[in-house]
Amino acid sequence: MVRGRICGLSVRDVRFPTSLGGHGSDAMHTDPNYSAAYVILETDAGDGLKGYGITFTLGRGTEVVVCAVNALAHHVLSKDLRDIVGDFRGFYRQLTSDGQLRWIGPEKGAVHLATAAVLNAVWDLWAKQEGKDPRTLLSCIDFRYITDVLTEEEAFEILQKGQVGKKEREEQMLMHGYPAYTTSCAWLGYSDDTLKQLCTEALKDGWTRFKVKVGADLQDDIRRCRLIRDMIGPEKILMMDANQRWDVPEAVEWMSKLAEFKPLWIEEPTSPDDILGHATISKALVPLGIGVATGEQCHNRVIFKQLLQVKALQFLQIDSCRLGSVNENLSVLLMAKKFEIPVCPHAGGVGLCELVQHLIIFDFISVSASLKNRMCEYVDHLHEHFRYPVIIKKASYMPPKDAGYSTEMKTDSVQKHQYPDGDVWKKLLAAQGN
Amino acid sequence: MVRGRICGLSVRDVRFPTSLGGHGSDAMHTDPNYSAAYVILETDAGDGLKGYGITFTLGRGTEVVVCAVNALAHHVLSKDLRDIVGDFRGFYRQLTSDGQLRWIGPEKGAVHLATAAVLNAVWDLWAKQEGKDPRTLLSCIDFRYITDVLTEEEAFEILQKGQVGKKEREEQMLMHGYPAYTTSCAWLGYSDDTLKQLCTEALKDGWTRFKVKVGADLQDDIRRCRLIRDMIGPEKILMMDANQRWDVPEAVEWMSKLAEFKPLWIEEPTSPDDILGHATISKALVPLGIGVATGEQCHNRVIFKQLLQVKALQFLQIDSCRLGSVNENLSVLLMAKKFEIPVCPHAGGVGLCELVQHLIIFDFISVSASLKNRMCEYVDHLHEHFRYPVIIKKASYMPPKDAGYSTEMKTDSVQKHQYPDGDVWKKLLAAQGN
Numbered sequence: 025m026v027r028g029r030i031c032g033l034s035v036r037d038v039r040f041p042t043s044l045g046g047h048g049s050d051a052m053h054t055d056p057n058y059s060a061a062y063v064i065l066e067t068d069a070g071d072g073l074k075g076y077g078i079t080f081t082l083g084r085g086t087e088v089v090v091c092a093v094n095a096l097a098h099h100v101l102s103k104d105l106r107d108i109v110g111d112f113r114g115f116y117r118q119l120t121s122d123g124q125l126r127w128i129g130p131e132k133g134a135v136h137l138a139t140a141a142v143l144n145a146v147w148d149l150w151a152k153q154e155g156k157d158p159r160t161l162l163s164c165i166d167f168r169y170i171t172d173v174l175t176e177e178e179a180f181e182i183l184q185k186g187q188v189g190k191k192e193r194e195e196q197m198l199m200h201g202y203p204a205y206t207t208s209c210a211w212l213g214y215s216d217d218t219l220k221q222l223c224t225e226a227l228k229d230g231w232t233r234f235k236v237k238v239g240a241d242l243q244d245d246i247r248r249c250r251l252i253r254d255m256i257g258p259e260k261i262l263m264m265d266a267n268q269r270w271d272v273p274e275a276v277e278w279m280s281k282l283a284e285f286k287p288l289w290i291e292e293p294t295s296p297d298d299i300l301g302h303a304t305i306s307k308a309l310v311p312l313g314i315g316v317a318t319g320e321q322c323h324n325r326v327i328f329k330q331l332l333q334v335k336a337l338q339f340l341q342i343d344s345c346r347l348g349s350v351n352e353n354l355s356v357l358l359m360a361k362k363f364e365i366p367v368c369p370h371a372g373g374v375g376l377c378e379l380v381q382h383l384i385i386f387d388f389i390s391v392s393a394s395l396k397n398r399m400c401e402y403v404d405h406l407h408e409h410f411r412y413p414v415i416i417k418k419a420s421y422m423p424p425k426d427a428g429y430s431t432e433m434k435t436d437s438v439q440k441h442q443y444p445d446g447d448v449w450k451k452l453l454a455a456q457g458n
Numbered sequence: 459m460v461r462g463r464i465c466g467l468s469v470r471d472v473r474f475p476t477s478l479g480g481h482g483s484d485a486m487h488t489d490p491n492y493s494a495a496y497v498i499l500e501t502d503a504g505d506g507l508k509g510y511g512i513t514f515t516l517g518r519g520t521e522v523v524v525c526a527v528n529a530l531a532h533h534v535l536s537k538d539l540r541d542i543v544g545d546f547r548g549f550y551r552q553l554t555s556d557g558q559l560r561w562i563g564p565e566k567g568a569v570h571l572a573t574a575a576v577l578n579a580v581w582d583l584w585a586k587q588e589g590k591d592p593r594t595l596l597s598c599i600d601f602r603y604i605t606d607v608l609t610e611e612e613a614f615e616i617l618q619k620g621q622v623g624k625k626e627r628e629e630q631m632l633m634h635g636y637p638a639y640t641t642s643c644a645w646l647g648y649s650d651d652t653l654k655q656l657c658t659e660a661l662k663d664g665w666t667r668f669k670v671k672v673g674a675d676l677q678d679d680i681r682r683c684r685l686i687r688d689m690i691g692p693e694k695i696l697m698m699d700a701n702q703r704w705d706v707p708e709a710v711e712w713m714s715k716l717a718e719f720k721p722l723w724i725e726e727p728t729s730p731d732d733i734l735g736h737a738t739i740s741k742a743l744v745p746l747g748i749g750v751a752t753g754e755q756c757h758n759r760v761i762f763k764q765l766l767q768v769k770a771l772q773f774l775q776i777d778s779c780r781l782g783s784v785n786e787n788l789s790v791l792l793m794a795k796k797f798e799i800p801v802c803p804h805a806g807g808v809g810l811c812e813l814v815q816h817l818i819i820f821d822f823i824s825v826s827a828s829l830k831n832r833m834c835e836y837v838d839h840l841h842e843h844f845r846y847p848v849i850i851k852k853a854s855y856m857p858p859k860d861a862g863y864s865t866e867m868k869t870d871s872v873q874k875h876q877y878p879d880g881d882v883w884k885k886l887l888a889a890q891g892n
Contacts (some may be wrong), residue, residue, distance in 0.1 A: 053557045083558035084529055088568055091525040095518055123487045124517035130702070130730070130755065133567010134522055167727040172706040172738070268564070272606040295603040296564070297760040299733060300767055304606070321564060326731040333734055 026106045026153055028067030035093040035101055035141070036062045037086045038433070040374065040406055046213030047371070047405060048082075051239030051269040054213065057083030058406060059443070060374040061090050061138065062433060063145045069106060073152050076431040077145025079137040079345040080373035085120060086443065092138035095125060100142060109150050112164040116143070116351045120166070143349030144379065148429035158183035158390075164351045167313035169326045170359065173333065179358045186390040187257035193389045201420030203395060204402040205233030205263065207372055209252070210449040212237040223255045231419045232260045233399055235291070239266035242278060249285040257287070265291040268321070272301040276308040283309075289317040289339050296321035302398060310432050315339055317387035320346065327377055328356045332363040339397070341370045344379035350429075353383050361391050372403030373393045378430040381421045409437035460540045460587055462501025469527040469575070470496045471520045472867070473877040474808065474840055475886055477875030480647030481839060482516075482806070485673035485703040488647065491517030492840060493877070494808040495524050495572065496867060497579045500510035501539060507586050510865040511579025513571040513779040514542065514807035520877065526572035529559060534576060543584050546598040550577070550785045554600070566757035570782060577783030578813065592617035592824075598785045604793065607767065613792045620824040625775055627823045636819050637829060638836040639667030639697065641806055643686075646671040650685060655784055657689045665853045666694045667833055669725075673700035676712060683719040689769045692720070699725040702755070706735040710742040717743075723751040723773050730755035736770035754804035762790045766797040773831070775804045778813035784863075791821050800830065806837030811848045812864040815855045843871035 029152070042048050043055035059082060065075035081089055099118055100108075108115045116451050119139050120131050129135045163181055209222040236252055238245040253262060263285040270278060275293035282290075290309065294301045296318060306316040315338030322328055323346060331337050340360045360367050369384050371377040377400075384400045392398070399423055407413035411432040415422040424430050440446045444453055467497055473493035476482050482490040487541040493516060494813055499509035515523055534542075542549045553573050554565050563569045596613055643656040660668070670686055671678040687696060698721045704712060709727035716724075724743065728735045730752060740750040749772030757780060758761055765771050774794050781787050794801050803818050805811040811834075818834045826832070834855055841847035845866040858864050874880045 052555065052560070055557050057558065057560075070557075080561075081558075082561040084556065085526075085559040085562040085569065087525045088522060088529055088562055092519075092522045092568065095522055121486065122518065123489050124491065125518040125519040126486070127490075127514075127755075128522055129520040129567045130569060132731075132757065133569060134526065134562045135519065135567060137562060169705055169732060169735070171708075172735065271603055274605075295760045297566075298603060298759065298764065300764045301603070301606065301760075321561075323488065323566065326729045326735075330734045365757065 026109055026150065027070030027071070027101060030065055030100050030231070031068045031102070032064070032066035033097045034064045035090050037090050037443045038062050038280040038374070038441045039083055039449065040088060040441055041448065043083070046211060049211045049213030050237040050265065050267040051212060052095060052267040053082060054166045057372045059086045061082050061086055061093055061141050062142045063093055065100070065145045065149055065279060066114050067149070073149060075145035075149025076433070077141045077143065077148060077377075078431055079141035079144070080128060080376055081137070081372045085134070088134045089137050089141070092134045093141055095135070096138055096142055101135070105149065105429060108146060110352065113166050115454075116164065116348060117168070118165050119143070120348060120448045124447050130403035131348065136323060137346060138173060139348050140345045143351060144345065144429060144431055147350045148431045149324055151429055152427045165355045165357070166351065170329050170355060173329055174359050174362055178362065182358055182361050183390060186393060186448070190389055191391065197385055197389065197423050201417055201422040202381065202388060203399045203420050204416060205235060205261070206231050206234045206362045206402050206419070208402075208404040208405070209234060210248065212240060216248070219248065219251065219271045220255065223252060227256065229419070233263070233419070235265055235401070237267065238264045238282065239269035239278070242281060245282060249282055253285045261288050262286055263289050263317070266293050267310070268295055270294050272298070279309055280312065280315060283312045283314060287314055289315040291317040291341070292320070296323070297327070299330045299334060299336055301434065302331060303334040306336055306338065310338065317341055317368065319343060322346070324348070325352050325355045325359070329359060332359055332365060337365065340365050341368055342380070342383065343370045344376055344383060345373075350383070357383070357387050357391050366397040367392065368398055369400050371401040373432070374406050375410060375431060377402060378410050378412065381414055381424060382429060385421070385423055409433050430437065460543055460584065461505070462503030463536060463538045465502045465536070466500035467531045468498045469524050470872060471524050471877045472496050472808070472872055473517055473520060473883065474875055475882065476839070477517070480645060483645045483647030484671040484699065484701040485646060486701040487516060492808045493517050493520045494699055495520055495527055495575050496872060497527055497575045499534070499579045499583055499753070507583060508581025509579035510863070510867070511575045511577065511582060512813075512865055512867075513575035513578070513587070514810055515571070519568070522568045523571050523575070526568045527575055529569070530572055530576055539583065542580060546706045546785065547600050550598065550600050550782060551602070554782060565782070570757060571780060573782050574779045578779065578784060578863060582865045585863055586861045595788060599725055599789045600785065601789070602661065604763050604789060606792050607763055608789070608796055612796065616795050617824060620827060623668070623827060624823055627827065631819055631823065631857050635814065635851055635856040636822060637667075637854050638835045638850065639669060639695070639833045640665050640836050640838065640853070641669045642838040643668055644670035644682065649681070653682065653685065656691065657686060661690065663853070667697070667853070668694065669697040669699055669835070671701065672698045672716065673703035673712070675801045676715060677757060679716060683716055687719045695722050697721055697723050697725060697751070700727050702726045702729055704728050706732070706738050709739050711879040713743055713748060714746065717746045717748060721748055723749040725751040725775070726754070729828055730757070731761070731847045733764045733768060733770055736765060739773065740770055746774065749777055751802065753777060758782070759786050759789045759793070763793060766793055766799060769801065773802045774799050775802055776814070776817065777804045778810055778817060779807070784817070787817050791817070791825050795825050800832045801826065802832055803834050805835040808840050809844060809865060809867070811836055811841070811855075811870050812844050812846065815848055815858060816863060819855070819857055843867050
């Protein structure tokens with residue numbers, strides 16, 4: 025039973041100084057401090073349940089997203105949760121189409137990240153209260169701007185078909201989990217020695233799919249890719265990630281030189297806005313056995329729609345915190361199914377693994393019904409700050425069993441890492457001041 | 459001579475309560491309060507010159523852009539202006555590719571609007587100090603992500619060709635100005651009586667090109683368009699603007715029903731992110747004599763590149779405050795020239811006319827060398843708050859004669875309209891509280 029009026033919304037700027045160890049570094053983001061704008065919703069229901077929502081950021085700029093969350097707060101406060109989820113499509117549109125605020129988006133940038141954080145909290149709260157059927161899920165999707173490729177009726181048919189064999193797939197997930205790949209071994213800022221050591225450990229832990237960051241220097245890339253391919257052998261899967269470093273012709277040229285290392289995909293070869301550019305790159309690289317993957321910085325369903333329309337990608341990477349929460353991610357999962365493109369979510373960051381596991385396991389059970397060419401990113405850090413961290417067994421995500429969206433952080437972690445006044449930052453900033 | 463170290467950056471949230479009169483209302487923005495994040499740069503040069511920069515907003519959310527400007531400030535403060543403009547491309551990239559901050563863009567949303575405000579201030583300051591030649595201009599452009607359609611050498615050739623006949627075009631501008639059209643007569647929130655009255659006045663003032671807002675209700679649109687077409691007669695030019703209200707099939711259907719009123723273009727028929735959608739709409743409407751125009755919410759050069767690549771528009775509408783200042787606008791003017799698509803800038807808002815007149819007159823004198831199918835939007839409000847307001851004569855923009863980017867607002871206007879503590883807002887907010 026849905027219950028309660030939203031009587032409190034708080035948002036905090038939580039940052040982890042990951043740049044100190046080179047974790048998360050790539051060709052475009054050399055010193056990220058993995059961070060989050062962290063939203064907590066409270067209700068007057070008296071049941072003690074809260075809704076926790078995050079969106080992921082890289083450090084500087086988190087305060088801008090926090091500011092954007094506060095700009096959205098008036099749409100949420102004093103609302104009855106029943107009214108919100110009873111017309112979730114309408115509520116989604118209220119947030120994304122606020123007649124003044126949409127100018128600073130629309131549906132992109134800081135305000136869309138803030139929308140994700142707020143709605144992730146709503147989903148967390150709602151999920152703790154009750155289950156959802158296909159019609160309810162569809163009623164959460166804003167089909168504006170995508171009806172030319174997916175209507176509500178088509179979406180319903182996909183979900184109806186997804187009911188067949190659902191029980192077996194649920195059991196399969198409970199038994200074996202959802203296959204994952206690791207990005208933790210080969211950040212661009214790691215030395216070759218660190219890379220070797222981490223690779224050895226990952227192989228020992230049963231990992232069979234590895235991603236390496238590339239794009240800053242070709243000779244470095246060749247050396248690092250050779251090193252990893254030699255370590256993992258010819259059978260295991262290798263992916264590459266350029267984090268938008270290249271122009272279109274450059275991407276094709278560069279990847280032609282890395283083709284010998286047999287990457288399954290090249291991720292983010294160029295601007296996330298360049299739909300036609302990705303199509304050109306795909307066309308050139310698919311004959312070399314290399315697919316194109318993108319999505320972690322694709323800002324909304326309209327961009328994904330077009331990437332699918334022009335066959336610009338072979339692997340689609342949703343992000344639980346950049347798209348407008350479950351609502352918009354559902355629309356992308358359904359479009360991907362229609363175009364028969366496998367979804368391989370972006371994860372890592374702060375809490376992205378915790379959130380996206382729900383989406384991708386749902387995708388397998390109720391939408392795609394397939395594991396072919398599918399896997400979910402995994403990065404082995406910052407999980408200790410979450411109250412319900414992901415569980416990885418034999419390189420697979422085991423389905424979460426607690427109600428909610430796994431978004432709650434530990435109170436102590438939040439306090440210590442709050443920027444700039446948590447203990448961790450007070451010390452670091454004082455040290456920088458010296 | 460370029461001189462001075464940036465020793466101060468301040469930013470203010472300035473809002474005008476335009477929603478009270480229905481000014482600026484359209485199918486998606488029913489109650490805009492035209493606003494600006496207003497940046498002032500000071501140097502230690504001792505010459506009294508300051509750089510003023512704005513970006514336009516619609517009210518709520520301005521505080522988010524202000525926050526984003528502050529997040530960029532450390533890139534600007536203590537920099538020598540010579541170093542900034544001496545490697546303006548590098549400086550542009552420093553702002554747009556900050557390894558942490560770019561996550562909340564990249565090059566879109568609040569952080570890109572903030573980039574525009576900051577860089578507009580740099581251009582204002584620089585323009586007060588010295589002139590620029592073609593090579594200098596090119597050195598300001600970040601060609602990243604657009605080299606597949608425009609290289610620096612091609613851009614140089616375009617500017618070289620633009621030297622031919624330049625003197626004559628300058629004289630033509632000084633004599634006759636740049637042709638404008640008016641949007642002031644037909645906001646969606648105006649009654650038919652207001653519309654008639656404003657149209658009568660505009661005709662009397664010599665206006666020959668008119669834009670009407672459409673998209674909320676078809677029968678209303680038919681009535682309003684008929685009314686305007688009857689008033690202005692068959693020869694004068696009428697444009698329509700849907701402000702992103704429609705899905706792709708809906709846009710085609712709706713406009714087919716308004717074709718009888720002979721619009722030159724339909725502006726923003728659908729999502730500003732939907733490149734392929736605009737192409738589909740163009741293909742359907744061009745045979746009916748209706749072009750597609752878009753751009754005021756196209757967030758960067760990568761989107762414009764693709765709109766040009768797939769012939770998605772017949773009129774390209776740059777925005778002086780959404781793209782990354784003059785730097786990014788230059789790249790779009792040059793691409794438009796290469797594809798032979800006329801640029802008809804978006805203006806109005808707060809200060810957009812003041813800024814964009816510089817860009818479009820430059821486009822005519824040095825890039826396009828043509829007025830065919832070209833005109834610049836004009837909206838008749840809020841100019842009184844600027845120290846160097848635009849001058850309109852016979853429905854044309856007369857070239858600005860003061861040095862700088864015409865971005866400076868009157869101190870008194872800023873103080874009164876600062877949100878939420880300026881006098882205007884203190885009164886309004888107190889009244890709302892009662």
